[in-house]
Amino acid sequence: MVSSIGTASARTRRRGGLRRHEAIEGWLFVAPIMLGLLVFTYGPTLASFVMSLMRWDGLTPPSFVGLDNYVTLLTSDDVYGRSLANTAYFAVGSVPLSMLFGLGMALLVNQKVPGVTLFRALFFLPVVTSSVAIGLVWAWMFSSYYGVINGVLNLVGIPSLPWLGSVAWAMPAVIIVSIWYRVGYDMVLFLAGLQGIPEQLYEAAKIDGANNWQLFRHVTLPLLSPTTFFILIISVIGSFQVFNIIYVMTKGGPGYATSVYIYYLYQTAFQHFKMGYGSAMAFVLFVLLAGLTLIQWKAASRWVFYR
Secondary structure: OHHHHHHHHHHHHHHHHHHHHHHHHHHHHHHHHHHHHHHHHHHHHHHHHHHHOEEOOOOOOOEEOOOHHHHHHHHOOHHHHHHHHHHHHHHHHHHHHHHHHHHHHHHHHOOOOOOHHHHHHHHHHHHHOOHHHHHHHHHHHOOOOOOHHHHHHHHOOOOOOOOOOOOOOHHHHHHHHHHHHHHHHHHHHHHHHHHOOOHHHHHHHHHOOOOHHHHHHHHHHHHHHHHHHHHHHHHHHHHOOOOHHHHHHOOOOOOOOOOOHHHHHHHHHHHOOOHHHHHHHHHHHHHHHHHHHHHHHHHHOOOOOOO
């Protein structure tokens, strides 16, 4: 009896030691990731928040100002309000059209025809091209004097437009470039969603007499809704972070016509050396994007269907 109790106690100790050993191994495996997050993500984020409560030009010692940066930002900075409005304009103009064209292209390249892989690669090519190179080429194409786009317009009897030099036309030009640059990425995601829809559902709907539009409306769109939701989330976030194309093509001009949120943040922090004020702008953007994402997440239950 005593021997059996001792044996059971030894087994228990061995199990406990094995669990501790496995726990230590598990922590050792995740330690590099945790250390990386602490050093490169959470640490800088915390430092940035502390900096948003300071007034600092990057050279002299910082001085604590509390919430003054946030108050100034939200109540008396007219350029900040303009940049926020420009960003909303850019998002509303680029996100729906990019998603619509991406879905259309995905439907086209989802066909089983010879050479379709080549078309997929060509449509996706802008996504892997340098955004700086894209901005330079499109800036030349939009030139008021020797640009290709105005040349084509003149051939059909439309007078030249001062694209990047006009307050009215600069943002539409940037939106056109952004759509061209991003639509291939949306296409690939939609294509993955389309290829994940079981063929049996289309066959069953055809047996019931559904035409092509009814197949698209009642089979493709509902089953593609999770992919659409994902693309919508990342597209909205990406539209509020646009920078490279703006910097290369317009530098926020003419005036403040294309000065979007991130570009104004860059000017504030790294050209005007208002590091604390720029950090406050970054945290307001974080809260804004978190709020927009939460709203979209709550609304998703009404139109997103999971199989």
